[in-house]
Amino acid sequence: MRKEVATNLQFVDLLNQWDPFHLEHGDYEPEIADTIQAVHELDDPLNLAKRIQSIYEFSFEKVIPIEECLQISKDLLVIKANQSCSF
Numbered sequence: 001m002r003k004e005v006a007t008n009l010q011f012v013d014l015l016n017q018w019d020p021f022h023l024e025h026g027d028y029e030p031e032i033a034d035t036i037q038a039v040h041e042l043d044d045p046l047n048l049a050k051r052i053q054s055i056y057e058f059s060f061e062k063v064i065p066i067e068e069c070l071q072i073s074k075d076l077l078v079i080k081a082n083q084s085c086s087f
Contacts, residue, residue: 003083004083006083007079007080007083008036010079010083011032011035011036011039011076011079012032012036014072014075014076014079015028015031015032015035015036015072015076016028016032018072020064020068021056021060021062030059031055031056031059034055035051035052035055035076038052038055039076039077039080040080043077043080045070045073045074045077046070048073048076048077049066049069049070050066050069052064052069052072052073053066053069056069
């Protein structure tokens with residue numbers, strides 16, 4: 001269980017750094033929680049990117065370009081893969 005918590009914290013750090021709408025102080029808590037859930041459910045970068053795009057669009061009524069979502073989805077999936085390989 002501790003390993004999963006550490007991985008989720010890595011996801012949170014990465015998503016806070018991403019800051020797609022340049023809010024500086026975050027305010028992405030619900031979106032980050034939904035994105036982390038999606039990372040646990042999906043393994044395909046494009047499907048994850050589409051889900052991330054949808055999550056943020058729903059909240060902010062702005063579309064993040066799919067290329068940006070694809071890059072963050074790949075970064076998240078690298079963390080996920082490293083977590084599963086660490087034991």
